[in-house]
Amino acid sequence: MFAYEIEASKALLAKASRILVITHIAPDGDAIGALTAVGLGLEQLNKQFTLACDDQAPNRFSFLTLVDRLQTVLTHNAYDLVIAVDCGDMQRMGCVFADLPDPKPPIINLDHHVTNTMFGDVNVVDPKANSATEVLYYWLPALGVTLTPPLALSLLTGIVTDTLGFRTVGVTPRTFEAAGDLMRAGADLTLVMSEALTLKPLSTLRLWQMGLNNMRFEDGLLWSVISNEERKATGFEGIGSAGLVNMLADVYQAAIGAVLMAYDDGKVYVSFRCRPPYSVSELALNLGGGGHPLAAGCTLEGPLSKVQEMVVAMAKETIRSQSQLS
Numbered sequence: 001m002f003a004y005e006i007e008a009s010k011a012l013l014a015k016a017s018r019i020l021v022i023t024h025i026a027p028d029g030d031a032i033g034a035l036t037a038v039g040l041g042l043e044q045l046n047k048q049f050t051l052a053c054d055d056q057a058p059n060r061f062s063f064l065t066l067v068d069r070l071q072t073v074l075t076h077n078a079y080d081l082v083i084a085v086d087c088g089d090m091q092r093m094g095c096v097f098a099d100l101p102d103p104k105p106p107i108i109n110l111d112h113h114v115t116n117t118m119f120g121d122v123n124v125v126d127p128k129a130n131s132a133t134e135v136l137y138y139w140l141p142a143l144g145v146t147l148t149p150p151l152a153l154s155l156l157t158g159i160v161t162d163t164l165g166f167r168t169v170g171v172t173p174r175t176f177e178a179a180g181d182l183m184r185a186g187a188d189l190t191l192v193m194s195e196a197l198t199l200k201p202l203s204t205l206r207l208w209q210m211g212l213n214n215m216r217f218e219d220g221l222l223w224s225v226i227s228n229e230e231r232k233a234t235g236f237e238g239i240g241s242a243g244l245v246n247m248l249a250d251v252y253q254a255a256i257g258a259v260l261m262a263y264d265d266g267k268v269y270v271s272f273r274c275r276p277p278y279s280v281s282e283l284a285l286n287l288g289g290g291g292h293p294l295a296a297g298c299t300l301e302g303p304l305s306k307v308q309e310m311v312v313a314m315a316k317e318t319i320r321s322q323s324q325l326s
């Protein structure tokens with residue numbers, strides 16, 4: 001696979017001496033796993049590199065090598081190659097890319113999103129891969145990089161987190177073959193499962209407590225609304241619902257699960273989850289957001305009560321029309 005893209009990547013890498021590796025804003029396990037894996041690979045290839053992301057890596061990924069080298073603001077901006085990992089489009093790279101002086105350096109785009117806009121000069125994009133690190137699992141050795149234990153650990157972290165522990169629909173025997181190979185190379189699966197998926201701060205449980213307390217169920221929609229004051233009282237500062245929305249959607253009686261959470265700036269973040277035959281991508285799109293059929297979201301301008309009224313009505317309508325189809 002990727003014979004042309006690998007040759008083209010090699011050609012760009014051979015000419016590059018200062019490489020900027022970027023992952024997406026609000027990074028997840030795949031983003032940080034892919035970022036550190038590329039760094040470890042470039043180290044082996046004796047290349048100078050910077051690892052960049054607009055936002056800090058979540059604390060739970062501090063077990064990964066090189067994560068301490070991540071820069072959220074660049075200390076200089078003279079680069080001759082950009083490697084983007086886990087970014088579906090150029091905007092996902094955020095300010096660390098947008099603020100580079102023009103003309104921008106050439107880009108190698110390493111990703112697995114179906115919606116990838118092929119924004120790179122070289123696009124190593126495999127929508128069948130479950131994670132960006134699964135793409136890197138093939139790309140890095142093709143460049144002559146050896147899968148050392150820390151590198152294998154970074155790659156396995158992306159696979160484990162993007163598949164929620166091998167539970168998502170895209171998981172195939174190939175996913176397990178890659179994971180098995182990475183374990184053989186020295187990656188500790190138990191460590192990844194525990195650090196990246198299971199362990200959580202107390203604020204997450206407080207958020208779930210608040211969310212479950214506020215939960216409502218009508219016409220197949222199981223949803224929870226958390227005001228800015230309530231959210232702050234739990235100590236939860238992150239974006240998203242820290243798994244609360246999955247908990248709501250994983251209920252027999254629920255067709256769609258939703259969480260609406262307000263923030264200081266007056267914005268309301270809305271996440272949707274569902275199981276087949278339902279799909280929430282169009283619902284999120286109609287609300288100005290986007291995502292996948294089973295997981296999508298949007299950001300709306302408050303007040304929270306107005307947002308709730310609109311989102312609940314539209315979600316119920318989605319359930320009504322989709323249950324007629326099935």
Ligand SMILES: [Mn+2]
Pocket residue numbers: 030031086112130131132162
């Ligand atoms: Mn990913």
